[in-house]
Amino acid sequence: MPSQPDAPELLRRLCEAHGISGREEAVRAILLEAIRDRVDACRIDSMGNLIAFKKGTGASRLRVLAAAHMDEVGLVITGAEDSGTLRFAKVGGIDDRVLPARMVLIGARRVPGVIGIKPVHLLERGERDRVPEARQLSIDVGASSRAEAERLAPRGETAMFASEFLTSAGESAGAGVVQAKALDDRVGCAILVGLLAERFEFDFVAAFTVQEEVGLRGARVAAWAEKPDAALVLECTGANEVPSKRDVSPSTRLGHGPALTVRDPSFVADPRLVEAFSRAGSESGIPYQVKQPTIGGTDAGSIHRVREGVPSLTIAVPARYIHSPVSMMDLSDFHHTAALAREGLTRLPGALGERGAGT
Amino acid sequence: METAALLKELAESPGPSGYEEGIRSVVRARCAPFAQEVRVDALGSCIAYLPANDPAAPAAARPSLMLTAHMDEIALMVTQVEKGFLRVTQVGGFDPRVLFGQPVIVHGTRPVPGLVVSVPPHFTDPSEREKPVPLEKLFVDLGLAPSEVESLVRVGDLVTLRPRYTELAGGYAACKSLDDRAGIASLLLCLQELSRRTREWDVYVVAMVQEEVGARGAVAAAFGVAPAAAVAVDATFGSQPGLSSFESMKMDGGPAIAQGPNFHPRLFDRLLESAKAIECPHQVEIMPAESGTDAWAIQVSRGGVPCSLVSIPVRFMHTPVETVCLRDVERTARLLAELAARLPREFADSLEVRDALATGRP
Numbered sequence: 001m002p003s004q005p006d007a008p009e010l011l012r013r014l015c016e017a018h019g020i021s022g023r024e025e026a027v028r029a030i031l032l033e034a035i036r037d038r039v040d041a042c043r044i045d046s047m048g049n050l051i052a053f054k055k056g057t058g059a060s061r062l063r064v065l066a067a068a069h070m071d072e073v074g075l076v077i078t079g080a081e082d083s084g085t086l087r088f089a090k091v092g093g094i095d096d097r098v099l100p101a102r103m104v105l106i107g108a109r110r111v112p113g114v115i116g117i118k119p120v121h122l123l124e125r126g127e128r129d130r131v132p133e134a135r136q137l138s139i140d141v142g143a144s145s146r147a148e149a150e151r152l153a154p155r156g157e158t159a160m161f162a163s164e165f166l167t168s169a170g171e172s173a174g175a176g177v178v179q180a181k182a183l184d185d186r187v188g189c190a191i192l193v194g195l196l197a198e199r200f201e202f203d204f205v206a207a208f209t210v211q212e213e214v215g216l217r218g219a220r221v222a223a224w225a226e227k228p229d230a231a232l233v234l235e236c237t238g239a240n241e242v243p244s245k246r247d248v249s250p251s252t253r254l255g256h257g258p259a260l261t262v263r264d265p266s267f268v269a270d271p272r273l274v275e276a277f278s279r280a281g282s283e284s285g286i287p288y289q290v291k292q293p294t295i296g297g298t299d300a301g302s303i304h305r306v307r308e309g310v311p312s313l314t315i316a317v318p319a320r321y322i323h324s325p326v327s328m329m330d331l332s333d334f335h336h337t338a339a340l341a342r343e344g345l346t347r348l349p350g351a352l353g354e355r356g357a358g359t
Numbered sequence: 360m361e362t363a364a365l366l367k368e369l370a371e372s373p374g375p376s377g378y379e380e381g382i383r384s385v386v387r388a389r390c391a392p393f394a395q396e397v398r399v400d401a402l403g404s405c406i407a408y409l410p411a412n413d414p415a416a417p418a419a420a421r422p423s424l425m426l427t428a429h430m431d432e433i434a435l436m437v438t439q440v441e442k443g444f445l446r447v448t449q450v451g452g453f454d455p456r457v458l459f460g461q462p463v464i465v466h467g468t469r470p471v472p473g474l475v476v477s478v479p480p481h482f483t484d485p486s487e488r489e490k491p492v493p494l495e496k497l498f499v500d501l502g503l504a505p506s507e508v509e510s511l512v513r514v515g516d517l518v519t520l521r522p523r524y525t526e527l528a529g530g531y532a533a534c535k536s537l538d539d540r541a542g543i544a545s546l547l548l549c550l551q552e553l554s555r556r557t558r559e560w561d562v563y564v565v566a567m568v569q570e571e572v573g574a575r576g577a578v579a580a581a582f583g584v585a586p587a588a589a590v591a592v593d594a595t596f597g598s599q600p601g602l603s604s605f606e607s608m609k610m611d612g613g614p615a616i617a618q619g620p621n622f623h624p625r626l627f628d629r630l631l632e633s634a635k636a637i638e639c640p641h642q643v644e645i646m647p648a649e650s651g652t653d654a655w656a657i658q659v660s661r662g663g664v665p666c667s668l669v670s671i672p673v674r675f676m677h678t679p680v681e682t683v684c685l686r687d688v689e690r691t692a693r694l695l696a697e698l699a700a701r702l703p704r705e706f707a708d709s710l711e712v713r714d715a716l717a718t719g720r721p
C-alpha cells in the first residue's frame with residue numbers, strides 16, 4: 001500500500017495557509033506545487049478551481065472526479081472606525097459565540113489583530129447573558145487612527161483565525177491528535193494530493209474547489225466542465241462527543257474511521273457508490289462509520305445535479321469543532337480516509353459498469 | 360533587557376494563583392543580576408532586595424520602599440473527568456464567554472494541549488446559540504482516549520490559556536496574562552535602571568502571588584518586608600470600544616497614577632512630580648474606594664503603609680488577548696526608578712499625617 005509521505009507536513013502547510021472563500025490563492029499555490037510532478041495536465045478555471053488530470057490505464061472508459069474544497073470560513077473587513085478599530089463580517093458559517101477574545105491574521109501580509117471584548121469587571125446588568133454579535137465586535141490591530149487602520153487592513157481584506165497547528169501523540173495507540181484551523185477541508189485537499197500519485201483504470205480528475213463554504217459554488221462549474229461519470233467528495237465532517245444530559249448520539253466519532261455520507265440535506269449518495277466503498281472498507285480492513293444523515297452539506301450537493309446528474313458520494317474525516325478557530329481530529333482517521341478513498345476508487349469500475357449512471 | 364522579549368517571556372510563562380512556580384523561576388532569574396539578594400517567602404512571593412548605596416546615607420534606619428506587581432494569572436482547574444472530557448472551575452475571574460473555543464494547556468503529568476469546548480452549534484437548539492455557554496457546560500477536550508486522559512489528568516490539575524504573544528502595529532502587543540506581567544516587566548526594567556543609580560532608600564521589588572484570588576500574597580509579603588512606603592503596579596482598563604473615557608485610561612497615555620482613599624496624598628504628589636521631572640506622559644485615575652489591587656491589602660499591613668498605585672492601561676482585561684502599549688510599560692519603569700532614586704531620607708517622616716497635631720489639639 002503506497003504511503004503518503006507528504007502528510008501531515010503538507011497538511012500542516014495547508015492548514016496554516018490563508019484561504020477564506022473567494023481568496024484561495026495561497027492554498028492553491030501550495031497545492032499546485034505539490035501536484036505538478038504527479039499529474040498529466042492541470043489548469044485553473046475562471047473561478048479559481050485547481051483542476052488536475054491523470055490519465056487511466058485504459059482498462060476502464062469511466063471518467064471519475066474527486067473533489068476537495070480549498071476555502072475555509074473566516075472574516076472580511078468591512079471598514080475602519082475613527083478610533084482605528086476595524087469592523088468585520090463573517091464569511092461562511094461561524095458561531096458568534098467563538099468570536100470574542102480571538103487573535104486573527106488579516107490579508108496576505110498577515111497583519112495580526114485581536115477581537116476585543118469588554119472586561120468582565122465592567123459588564124452591565126444582562127450583558128453577561130448575551131452573546132455579542134459579530135457586527136458589534138471589532139478588531140484591534142494597534143492602529144490609533146482610521147487612516148492607519150485602513151493602511152494595515154483595507155476594506156475587503158479577509159482575516160483568518162490565528163491558530164497553531166498542534167499535534168499531540170497518544171501514548172497508547174493511534175497516530176495522535178491534530179488541533180488546527182481549517183481541517184475542513186484541508187484534510188480533503190491533502191488526501192486528494194495523495195490520490196494523484198495513483199494511476200487508476202479510469203481517467204481521473206482531481207478538483208480542488210473554491211467557495212464551498214458560501215454555497216458549494218466552485219464544484220458546480222468544475223463538474224460541469226469535466227463531465228464526470230461519478231464523483232467522490234473528500235471532506236471533513238463534524239463530530240460531537242461532548243457529554244450532554246440529553247442523549248444526542250454523535251453524528252460521527254473520532255478514531256472510528258472515515259464517515260460515509262448516505263444522505264445529508266444537500267444530496268443523497270448513490271447507493272452503488274456507498275456499497276462499493278463499504279465493501280472496500282470491510283474487505284481491506286479499513287474501519288469506517290456512517291454519518292448520521294441529518295446535518296451538513298458538501299460539494300456533492302452541487303456536483304450530483306450538474307448536467308444530467310452525477311452519481312456521487314462523500315467520505316469525510318471526522319473532526320470536532322469544525323467552523324471554529326480550532327478543530328480537532330485523530331490522525332488515524334486521516335490515514336484511513338486516504339486508504340478508503342484509494343480502495344473504493346479502485347473498485348469503482350466494477351461497481352458502476354462501463355458508463356456510470358447511464359448504463 | 361529588551362522590553363518586547365522580556366514581556367513575551369513573562370506573559371507566556373504559566374502561573375495560576377497559588378501555583379506560580381513557572382513564572383517565579385523566570386522572575387527570579389531576571390532579578391538576580393541586579394539585586395543584592397533574592398528570596399521567596401512562605402507563600403511564594405519573590406522578593407528582590409537592592410540596598411541604598413548613597414555613601415552619605417548611614418546604614419542604620421534607612422527607610423525602605425517596596426515596589427510590587429503580581430505574577431499570578433487567572434486560570435481553570437479540573438473538577439471532574441467525564442468520558443475523557445474535563446469539567447473545570449475558575450481560579451480567578453474569566454468571563455466564561457471568552458473561554459468557548461480557546462486553546463489551553465492542561466498541566467497534568469505532562470503538559471497536554473487542549474481546547475475549551477461545548478456542544479457545537481449544529482447540535483444545539485437555535486435558542487441555545489443565542490445564549491453564552493455557562494461554565495457548567497464547558498469542557499476541556501484533549502482529543503485522547505478516555506483511558507489515556509485518566510492516566511494523564513487528575514482532579515485539581517491546572518489549566519492555563521495557551522500563550523501566544525503577538526506584536527501588533529503601533530508598538531502594541533497582545534497575550535494572555537499581561538495583567539499583571541506588564542507590571543512585572545516594568546518592575547524588572549525599573550530594577551535594572553535602579554541598580555545603576557544612587558539611592559538613599561532601600562528598595563524591595565516584589566513579585567506577588569495570589570492577587571487574583573484576593574491579594575493574599577500581598578498580605579504576607581507586606582508584613583515581611585515592612586516597608587516605609589509602597590507602590591503597587593497593576594493593570595487598569597485601557598480605552599477600547601464600549602468603554603467611556605470615565606471608566607478607562609488612555610492607551611499610550613503613560614502610567615495611570617491612582618488617587619483615592621487607598622493612596623497616600625503625599626506619595627501621589629511625589630509620583631506626579633517625578634513624572635514631570637522626567638517628562639514622562641502620565642494620567643490620573645480616580646479610585647473612590649477599593650482599588651481591587653495589592654495596594655488595598657498593603658495599605659493596612661502592620662501599623663499602616665503609605666501606598667500608591669501606578670497602573671498600565673490594558674485592553675480586553677481577563678481575556679486571552681489582553682493588549683498593552685509597550686511604551687506604557689517602559690514609562691512606568693522610568694517613573695518608578697525616578698521616584699525610588701530621588702527619595703530623600705526625610706521623605707519617610709513627611710508621610711506621617713500630623714494634621715491633628717498641627718492644629719494644637721491634644
